[in-house]
Amino acid sequence: MFAKLVHLWLELVANNYCDGVYLSEDNLINLEKENSSQEKKSFHSFHLFIAENIQALLLVEKKINELYYQVTITFDSQEILDFLELINSKIDLSKDNLDTIYSVLSNPINKDNPEQSFIFAIMKILTEPLAFQDNYLNDYSQHQTIEVILRNRIEQERILHQVTQQIQQDLDLLVIVKMTIEQVQSLLQIDRLLIYQLRVPIKQESSENIEYIDTVTYEAKASSVIPSLLNFQEESCFNNIRDSEKKYLEGFYLAIEDINHSNLDSCLKELMQKLGVKAKIAIPIIVKNKLWGLLIAHQCFTVRKWKSNEITFLKNITEYLAVAIYQYNSYHKLEKQKQLLEQQVAKKAKELQDALIVAQVANQSKTEFLGSISHELRTPLTCIIGLSGTLLHWSKDLKNNLSLEQQIRYLKIIQDSGRKLLELINNILDFADIEAGKSLLYMEEISLENLSKMIYLSALEIGKNQGIKVNLEYNISKDLDLFYCDGERLYQILLNLVDNAIKFTPYGGEVIIRMTRNQSQAIFQVEDTGIGINKEQIPLLFTKFQQLENYRTRTHSGTGLGLALTKHLVELHGGFIDVQSTIDKGSTFTVSLPNSPPIYQIKSKISDKEMTDLKVNKTIVVICEDDEIGTFLCQLLTAADYQVIWLVDIYEAIHRIRLINPSIVILEQNKEASLEVCQNLKSENKDKLYLMVIREKISGSEWENLSNLGVDEYLLKPLQPRILLRKIAKIINT
Known part of the structure; x- marks a missing residue:
């Protein structure tokens, strides 16, 4: 320079x-x-x-x-x-x-x-670095003094500098744009300067959907006489903006000195005349190589020759605004990411807090359980050890033998204590088996009348020692006496409820056992006149190792497993359990069990001769490397009167199946091996073999691939005995 x-x-x-x-x-x-x-x-x-x-x-x-x-x-x-x-x-x-x-x-x-x-x-x-071109001088040299030219130029530079400072100091886009267009409108003496923004997101009131519109979002006017176009939108005439988007991105701008003598299309010209626009200029605002909107200047009362320096200045303004918009969008994007991260951190913190509380509760439950089990074990063991020691001592002293009545009484106490221990251990083992998915139901047809008598006699024996009156209300007709269930487990369910009712009923109280049924289900109720349960504590009743009394201060014995085990057994039958209780008046436990005879037992009504004539192939091959699943399937299917062969080596199984000739193959292997085996088995046996696979989960595309390879059915872990037996019976009998 x-x-x-x-x-x-x-x-x-x-x-x-x-x-x-x-x-x-x-x-x-x-x-x-x-x-x-x-x-x-x-x-x-x-x-x-x-x-x-x-x-x-x-x-x-x-x-x-x-x-x-x-x-x-x-x-x-x-x-x-x-x-x-x-x-x-x-x-x-x-x-x-x-x-x-x-x-x-x-x-x-x-x-x-x-x-x-x-x-x-x-x-x-x-002024060369600021693109001060020759035509700038040409515009003014004949009409304005040098002082006016310099003053305008200085004012333009001041506005650009102020916009720059605002961008650096303030992230509020509204403040930046409003200040800029107001000062530019005043400096260039434009009647109306506005920003027409494209794709403005609008949330609909009636729904969560977001609609995008093109509208005027900012405006500066020379006087109140000029009508406002804020929030103005016109779809039909402004479609050419979309069509011209590529041109705008390449640097195109629109400058019209006289609307009436312009080559605008008729729709847009008519709209400009309607809005009272005599001259206009439109310059694109481009943000990240996308057309964000237009900076539009309107001259409303007279035509106007737009000078090159004015156009250059407005172009500079759009570039500065693009920087402000980009910075604003980036800031808000970062803010959203920050909020999302904060929410995720808060969620994780809450999960950790919940996990800590659960761990503390579990630890407390473990402590309570150990205290309870220690107390429950110590009481009968004390009786067994003490009384057996007494019997042993007096049996050696021939002079001071115990009477026969005392010996019988001691032996009976020892036997009762042993039974309590056995019952306690059985409850713990049963609960562990149920939670591990190892417990199976032996479904059979039982007499509800016989079951009611057994429960009633047991309840009388327990209640007699506690001074509790026990009544039985049996309301089942002879034709509905037979019921399909696991008789032993149902007896265990009802005995747990009766024992629990008697335990929490004061001396002289009453326990009522009710039994009713219809074609589809049986309903069992155990009602007592005991101490009752708080509403807040009812949800804790069926929680494992949970007791409503502290083991150190409680007056009633128990490990906290009885009702939890009862609930699991009821749900294993496909039923549900409910409780209604009032403090100091008593509680009523209701169990509903469905009457669902297994399909294989219904089909067993066919005579042996008919079975032989039908030549039903009941051979099932299980191909499985998992000992637990293999054992479970063998026990379940064998109990259901199927011939089960368990093969571990998957590749050897392919050759042995030809000799075994099963009707069903159940396959539990990794996905890659399963695909190969399925393909080989189906290719050799064609339609004679029914193929089932076991999976943790299965997607639609994966099942489609397996089906194309010839797989007929799938089972999901954990295996449900009733579902499995129903599917097997249906396959065998059809």
């Missing part, structure tokens, strides 16, 4: 050489080194041209580096005279030249109006 300024001065000298005097640092006298070191220059270089029509000084006050200089440019005669006084003692000029210089400077012809073309050339050089 400095070189261009020097070149400009030299051009001025060359064009006016005969009419003026040119001075530079070359005209200074070379002083002695010692003097130059003492007299330090206040400038580095200068170029001065003095003529009658122009006086111009270019003074380099400071050289920052090879590219940057601090310069002063002046056309003022007095400032030039002051500068000459400064260098008067060092200048090497003739007396005639000096007289001419001082004469011109003292009486300049055009002191207030230096040559404008030279000044415009200087301005072009100085």
Whole structure:
């Protein structure tokens, strides 16, 4: 830039050489080194041209580096005279030249109006980094004074600088855009300046769906007389924005000086006339290579010739706004990510807190269980050890033998204590088996009348020792007496409920056992007049190792497994259990069990001869590496009267199946091996073999692949005995 300024001065000298005097640092006298070191220059270089029509000084006050200089440019005669006084003692000029210089400077012809073309050339050089083009000067040189041009340019730079500062300091897009368009509208004296934003998300009130519209989102007006277009949207006429999006992205802008004499399409021209627009300009706002919206200027009362510097300025404004919009969107995206992370952290913290509480509860339950089980084991063991020791001691003393009645009583206490221990251990083992999925039901046809008598007799025996009255209300007709269930497990369910009712009923109270049924289900109720249960504690009744009394202070024995085991056994039958209770009045436990005879037992009504004639193949091959699953399948299927062969080696099984000739193959292996085996088995046996696979889970696409390979059915873990037996029976009998 400095070189261009020097070149400009030299051009001025060359064009006016005969009419003026040119001075530079070359005209200074070379002083002695010692003097130059003492007299330090206040400038580095200068170029001065003095003529009658122009006086111009270019003074380099400071050289920052090879590219940057601090310069002063002046056309003022007095400032030039002051500068000459400064260098008067060092200048090497003739007396005639000096007289001419001082004469011109003292009486300049055009002191207030230096040559404008030279000044415009200087301005072009100085404003080159801001794209200050030739047409800028052309727009104003004939109509405005240099002071007005400079003032407008300075104001434009001020606005751009203010927008930059706002972007750096404030992330509020509304503040940035509103401030910018208001100042631009005022500076350029535009009647209405607005932003037409594309794809604005609008949430519908009636639903959670989001609709995207194009609308005016920001606006600045010169006066209240001009109608507002805020939130204005017009779909039909603005479709060309979408069509022209590629052009806008490539730098296209629309500038119309007179709407009536423009080549706008009829729809848009009619709309502009309706809105009272005489001239307009539309410049795209591009954010991340996408058309975000348009900056639109309207002149409403007169036509307007849009000057190139105004267009350039508006383009700069759109670029600055694009930066603000991008920063705003990025900030909000980061905020959303931050909120999401905070929510995830809070969720994880809550999960950890819940896990800690569960662990604490589990630890407390374990402590309670150990305390309970220790207490329950110690009481009968104390009786067994103490009384057996007494019997052993007196059996050695022949002189002081115990009476026969005492011995019988002691032995009976020992036997009862042993039974309590056995019952306790059986409950623990049963519960462990049920939770591990190892417990099976032996479904058979039982007599509910016989079951009721057994329960009633047991309840009388337990209640007699506690002073509790027991009543039985049996309301089942003879034709509904037979019921399909696991008789032993049903007895265990009812005995647990009766024992629990008697345990929590005070002396002299009553326990009622009720039995009813219909075609589809049987209902068993155990009602007591005991202490009752708080509503808050009812959900804890069926929790394992959970007792409503602390084991250290409680007055009733038990491990907390009875009701939990009962609930599991009821659900294993496909039934449900419910409880209603009132404090100090008693509780009622209700068990409902479905009457679901196994299919294989219904089919067993066919005679042996008929079975032989039908030649039903009941051979099932289980191919499984998992001992637990293999054992479970063998026990279950064998109990259901099927011939089961368990093969472990999957590849050997392929060859052995030819000899075994089963009707069903149940396969539990890894996915890759399963696919190969399925393909081989089906290719060799075709439609004679029914193939089932066992999976943890199975997707739709995976099942489609297996089905294409010939797999007929799948089973999901954990295996459900009733579902498995129903599927097997259906396959065998069809």
